[in-house]
Amino acid sequence: MVPYTFYDDYTDIAMPHEAQQLATIVMDALRNPNKARPADECVIGEISRQFWQLSLKCVSNSAHCRFIEALDKYTTALVEEAHERAQSFIRNIDDYIILPRSTAALNTIVMPIQFTLNLPDEVFEDPVIRRLTDVCSDSDYTHECNLCIFSTVNGPF
Numbered sequence: 001m002v003p004y005t006f007y008d009d010y011t012d013i014a015m016p017h018e019a020q021q022l023a024t025i026v027m028d029a030l031r032n033p034n035k036a037r038p039a040d041e042c043v044i045g046e047i048s049r050q051f052w053q054l055s056l057k058c059v060s061n062s063a064h065c066r067f068i069e070a071l072d073k074y075t076t077a078l079v080e081e082a083h084e085r086a087q088s089f090i091r092n093i094d095d096y097i098i099l100p101r102s103t104a105a106l107n108t109i110v111m112p113i114q115f116t117l118n119l120p121d122e123v124f125e126d127p128v129i130r131r132l133t134d135v136c137s138d139s140d141y142t143h144e145c146n147l148c149i150f151s152t153v154n155g156p157f
Contacts, residue, residue: 006044011078019082023075030068060118067115 007026011019022044029037029048033056037045059067084091123129 006047007075008078010042010044011082014082016079016083016086019079023079026075027068027072030071055112055115059115062118062120063114063116066121066124 007022010022014022022042025042025045026048028035029045030052033049033053035049037049055067056064083089124133
């Protein structure tokens with residue numbers, strides 16, 4: 001999922017207002033995939049627009065709405081992360097564990113699996129499905145952290 005990689009890379013070094021600008025660009029590109037992007041805009045806008053324009057060829061209406069909502073939560077979380085980074089804010093353990101559920105983009109990364117499924121929102125709002133999604137997100141983040149720690153301690157793979 002290229003758009004997430006670019007957006008995440010940009011916001012890792014962005015000031016909060018820059019992260020917000022990028023979030024606005026990405027979300028506008030997804031909400032208006034047929035609108036030409038401004039020539040002076042960051043390339044992430046055109047990348048996001050083309051990705052979504054092509055995706056719309058196979059996405060169901062219900063998945064379309066869920067994807068936009070999930071990506072909005074993801075971009076909002078990365079803006080929050082930029083604010084915290086700028087303020088040198090350190091989360092407590094419980095809050096820190098919850099943050100990657102939003103910033104790891106797992107919900108949006110696996111969303112293309114649902115693109116052709118016309119499942120009602122109730123399926124994804126079910127408490128068991130929500131908990132399973134959280135567990136998967138936590139597991140994915142824990143795995144990534146373990147790989148980073150392993151590389152730091154033992155050198156690259």
